[in-house]
Amino acid sequence: MQLTQKETELIKDLKTQEQVCVDKYAFYADSAKDPELKELFTQIKKDEEEHLNSLNQVLAGSVPDVPHNKESAAVTYHPKGHYSAMSNDEDKKHDQLLCTDSIANEKYVSGAYNDDLFQFASHKVRELLNHIQTEEQTHAEMIYQYKTANGMTA
Template sequence: MITNVTLTTKEKFLLEDQKSDEQICIQKYANYANLATDPELKNILNSNKKQEEEHLNTINQLLSGKVPSMNSNQGSSSQSNSSSSEESISGSAKSSQSKGSSGTFQASDKDLCTDLLMTEKFVSGNYDTAIFEFKDPQVRDVLNHIQKEEQKHGESIYKYMESKGMYKPK
């Protein structure tokens, strides 16, 4: 069940920020899945990308004044949004490469994971701030749901890195 909500100007700005974060996550997951060498990592990144597309769809629904129920299948309309989000995001893998004086440096799977883990920490923190700024408890619940999924993305990357000896907590 979808309910309607009237957003304040500040809430709209916060959602626009979250929309931008989600677009960047989609771009990174798509680019990095293409660059990853390990098939297991590719699967993790593609799975996380699909959820990020669902998050973007949810944010767009909120921006249009609709609060989706988190009990229903959140991804039901993400298919229609994914093509438009991909059009607005460059699919170029150049963002994970940098040119040095000796040519092109290709990021390793560890580099990709480290960047994505930092990104998920940042995005989750932004959701935490936004949750406190919304007056409507249903919207806060939706944002909290997305934040928990962002934390799961970070956890999946962390567990992958730990299992491959890329991340050793001290």
């Protein structure tokens, strides 16, 4: 498959964003105080690495197949919760900030996929970008679930 100049530029921009996501989740997994949040960020980071890998394949001319009818990871994610709803300690505030920032970033990246998808001629590329966008939404949903379980959404 041959990408146009414009399509190539769009994939490169998306790659830059995915690299930021990988780096950010590595940094946040390291920085989070609650082990359960560290684990969530580490898990999401693996998805971001896969996104980066998929985009590299597209640039190299082959579009990876997307899994069909795969259950969303948000359906099976049930965070135990570490912080009490009443607590207002520094660790909780710290972790809450990481969550809020991550959700904002996922929303931004998801929007970029949604916009860029409309520019591609290839059905397979559109399918892949749509799949990645759905996973970004899943990331945001899981982090939201974490916030809810930790009394961070009030």
